[in-house]
Amino acid sequence: MSTVLNLVNLPNTCHPPPPCLLSPSNKFLQTKPFLSGFFLARPVTPIQRCHVVRRSRVSASLMGNLGRLKRNLQDVTSMNYWVVRDYYRLVQSVNAVELQIQSLSDEQLKAKTSEFRERLARGESLADMQAEAFAVVREAAKRTIGMRHFDVQIIGGGVLHDGSIAEMKTGEGKTLVSTLAAYLNALTGEGVHVVTVNDYLAQRDAEWMGRVHRFLGLSVGLIQRGMKAEERKFNYGCDITYTNNSELGFDYLRDNLTSNSEQLVMRWPKPFHFAIVDEVDSVLIDEGRNPLLISGEANENAARYPVAAKVAELLVKDVHYKVELKENSVELTEEGISLAEMALETGDLWDENDPWARFVMNALKAKEFYKRDVQYIVRNGKALIINELTGRVEEKRRWSEGVHQAVEAKEGLEIQADSIVVAQITYQSLFKLYPKLSGMTGTAKTEEKEFLKMFQIPVIEVPTNLSNIRIDLPIQAFATARGKYEYVRREVEDMFGQGRPVLVGTTSVENSEYLSALLKEWGIPHNVLNARPKYAAREADFIAQAGRKYAITISTNMAGRGTDIILGGNPKMLAREIIEDSILSYLTSEVLADDIDDNELSQKVLSKIKVGPSSLALLARASLMAKYVGKSESKSWTRKKAKSVVTESLEKSQTMDPMELQNLVNEQSEMYPLGPAIALAYLSVLKDCEAHCLYEGSEVKRLGGLHVIGTSLHESRRIDNQLRGRAGRQGDPGSTRFMVSLQDEMFQKFNFDTEWAVRLISKITNDEDLPIEGDTIVKQLLALQINAEKYFFGIRKSLVEFDEVLEVQRKHVYDLRQLLLTGDNESCSQHIYQYMQAVVDEIVVGNSDPNKHPRNWNLTKLLKEFMAISGNLLDESFSGITEATMLQSLENLHETSSIDMDNFHLPYLPKPPNAFRGIRRKNSSLRRWLDICSDDLTGSGRYRTSINLLRKFLGDYLIASYLSVVQESGFDDGYVKEIERAVLLKTLDCFWRDHLVNMNKLSSAVNVRSFAHRNPLEEYKIDGCRFFISMLSATRRLTIESILQYWSSPMESQELFVS
Secondary structure, three states: OHHHHOOOOOOOOOOOOOHHHOOOOOOEEEEEEEEOOEEEEEEEOHHHHHHHHHHHHHHHHHHHHHHHHHHHHHHHOOHHHHHHHHHHHHHHHHHHHHHHHHOOOHHHHHHHHHHHHHHHHOOOOOHHHHHHHHHHHHHHHHHHOOOOOOHHHHHHHHHHHOOOEEEOOOOOOHHHHHHHHHHHHHOOOOOEEEEEOOHHHHHHHHHHOHHHHHHOOOOEEEOOOOOOHHHHHHHHOOOEEEEEHHHHHHHHHHHOOOOOHHHOOOOOOOOOOEEEEEOHHHHHHHHHHOOEEEEEEEOOOOOHHHHHHHHHHHOOEOOOEEEEOOOOEEEEOHHHHHHHHHHHOOOOOOOOOOOOHHHHHHHHHHHHOOOEOOOEEEEOOEEEEEOOOOOOEEOOOOOOOOHHHHHHHHHOOOOOOEEEEEEEEOHHHHHHOOOEEEEEEOOOHHHHHHHHHHHOOOEEEOOOOOOOOOEEOOOEEEOOHHHHHHHHHHHHHHHHHHOOOEEEEEOOHHHHHHHHHHHHHOOOOOEEEOOOHHHHOOHHHHHHHOOOOOOEEEEEOHHHOOOOOOOOOOHHHHHHHHHHHHHHHHHEOOOOOOOOOHHHOHHHOOOOOOOOHHHHHHHHHHHHHHHHHHHHOOOEOOHHHHHHHHHHHHHHHHHOOHHHHHHHHHHOHHHOOHHHHHHHHHHHHHHHHHHHHHHHHHHHHHHOOEEEEEOOOOOOHHHHHHHHOOOOHHHOOEEEEEEEEOOOHHHHHOOOOOHHHHHHHHHHOOOOOOOEEOHHHHHHHHHHHHHHHHHHHHHHHHHHHHHHHHHHHHHHHHHHHHHHHHOOHHHHHHHHHHHHHHHHHHHHHHOOOOOOOHHHOOHHHHHHHHHHHHOOOOOHHHHOOOHHHHHHHHHHHHHOOOOOHHHOOOOOOOOOOOOOOOHHHHHHHHHHHHHHHHOOOOOOOOOHHHHHHHHHHHHHHHHHHHHHHHHHHOOOHHHHHHHHHHHHHHHHHHHHHHHHHHHHHHHHHHHHHHHHOOOHHHHHHHHHHHHHHHHHHHHHHHHHHHHHHHHHOHHHHHHHHOO
16 A cells, blocks of 8 residues: 555655654555455565565556546547637736736726726626726735736636636635636626635635725625624625525525515525535535525424333334335334334324324434434534534534434433424525526536536536646455554554655544544544534644644544645644734633643644744733733633634734834834734744745655545545545645445445455455455446435435425515515505405305306305405495395396496495595506406306406405505504505415425325325425415415404404514
8 A cells, every 4th residue: 555655756765764653563555466456455564665666666657647648638528628728718818918907006906896887887798898807806816915816717717707617626726716706796786695615714705805805995795603684784785795505595584584674684676696606516416405494493292202212212123113224214114013002002103193103203213313423413411413514513403303302302302392494495496596606616527417407507627727646546445344444544654654644534423533542542643623522623723734744634524624734734824823822821711621632632743833033022022912901801801802802913914014013013012002913923923834834845745745545435426526635735746545344334325235345355365354456346336436426316306306396486475575575565555455356256266157147156155255254344234245135136237238347336235435536546446357357267158257247346345345444544554554564474474384384294295106106296296386376375365364354453453463
């Protein structure tokens, strides 16, 4: 193994590693072919290793040249090559105006934004000014943050502006690329959203890249968890808003639950214009299986979960229940059903009056699928979900449908309230709301077909600025997990002996801590980065150190962390760490509580950063000022506040000239100018750290760069590629190795046949802990991985197809809500009139037949239903109408040859109140009559006209009676409209919530129909449409009943409208 690892930057001679860093018995690993296509790793001594390395150098070089030639041919024949080549015309245009833009003063450069907006107003398009705008942003970035866009980054900006996904390798500067497209599209004034995967990255990018946009005169907003509605509204109103995907989704849902237009935070009526989604594959694909839910509480079942958990402990796997890992489902056997019913003392688990089946099933799922320290951790008496993609704890997220309560019961925790869905949306549906959508990621090409099919967005591979020289070593497969982790330990030990930094990617907290314990046994210092609070609190420190010499980092899914590992260390973060170590203890008495043994950390073997005399003097001065400030405040600051003071000071160092800072220190010497003093100290320490990191980085590069070890294949090649991408950033050397065992979860979850590999290993050697590697094994493993990808693609495709049904319904409901919230008073009244007419239409059409004489209609039921919705609103003259009177009127009407629609009423029946005075109300009545005549609700038949006239009469009577009562009440028009708006929103929200519950139940129920050879999706569409029509009908009826009841007795109905 090490023979190949050291092909990067091999020294002229082979020197054994320092003996103090290796155990006496340590041996290196050599891969030797044992069968065509397979290799077996055997231990060799360091001297043997040197000979093997020399022999392999020529063959490795030849194979590398052939591989590069093959890749070049593939590139030239691919569509991507010609698309990128076309973007170079944009690069030439940008470069052509760069000198002209460079000659502008700061004020002239800032004035370009106003110029561009004026040109847009005159009719120019964004395409007309794209090259010049990109050149302006490039120059602004150079002046504000000291970074100039490379030509390939200009290509990336063009890809984003065109609404495509830019695939850019790790370290290629995706964050900087986003400024190009964000600035250009923000010129329209309709708002641009830059969406990241977490709050930390959103804040970092808003502060860092926001300086470029603010310099050019654009406003920059930031959405963070915990912000108040007023702050959110202000930030969404900015030209460019940085946020994370979950905050964006929940703000959209909350805006569609609010009952007051003042509480809306997004840019309604057009909240979405253009979005740039960072790590777009993570957001739209990995998170695509988890819909965003806003839930309400329902407490009635809390006591059942602990009982079900006890029953689940009694049941035995494969005896009382069967487990399907792939589907995450359990099925009770006959023995299991009998035992559960006996334990619960019930005759039927599925009894509607005493339902236990759901609770027992959830308890079994919690037992089998939801593992502590894998899917969740327990902290402060709560079960907190671990995001499987990023390894972060998500405190606000809970599993739905009773699963989270089942996990709490299993752990013996307090059961939180059951949740009922009040609003939901998937990320796919959310981002489809953008007229123009683009994204950035390091790994999306393998999922291009999915992006094209689901979102009609192509993936464009942007070339790297420097050639990628990373070496991806062959995958090694082990029969057992024990053997795999032992070889991981040996490889880490080997790299540590050479001084190379190592990143080990694991799939769970449990695995990361197992490997950590293994390294501790062998005395290898290392850092652990997982969801445990003690590690998460020092995440920034660990990432800053991960590229340093001798640094070993074990991480859960490092691929989702969004921070580059810089060889030699991150100077800015290391300088910040030095400042905080010197300052914080004087400002706060609060100590960072963790139980990490510093003797086990990589820090004990990392080289110390030499801080120069001038830096020490400035640190001493800043520390002295911090000491005086701390005394004056009695060290009452929290650690969070103290760190925020340091952060603000560091920001000053980036925005102010050192001379300005020195002047501030001198001018305010009697007032203890802590901020400027910290900023000056930081700038000096930063220079020392940059020099140290540059030297150490060159050492690490000479040794071969960062080595990444993956301890398991993920369910997608893309996730593996993200982990590989941590090595070899920006043309740096590096290497990667994946080690898998046939006992890994993926093989068990998908029931893959791995016996052939176990038998193969057994035939070759008696030791099952030895690995096999080679082209054949790689092809087999990738085939299994592709099958897993296809399976999950099917799940996501099904979810999207099912959600498309709900998407149409959601759009109708949310558009209606926004119209009611943001529309004028007259629009609410028109909705009330439309609802009244629609309710009357349903009553009349449901009790009549255009092909039958009115005597065969159900006139008794018709009158009863009409009187029921009208309540006490109708006068006594109408309440005395009988079936005979109605029949006589309809017969007379049928024989009438002409009708005056201006003064229309049915013969023998009372006239409607004279409420249709004024042009507007008369026009409204006439429009309703025209709608009645033109719709197909009645159907064709001899008595069609009679039915339509009856609809017109009853609708007019109901609406006129309502207007008359409102007018007699004496309330002002504004109050009346607020009551109408409140009733409309409250009933709509109530029925929409119930509809979501019914649709979720339906999505589970239709799968059973596949056994009857019926398409579940088609069944879902048909029944979902029927449910939605029923919901709208019920909404209209309850709205009218409630509004009429209110005006019949206003004082008794106040509680209806208390929000």
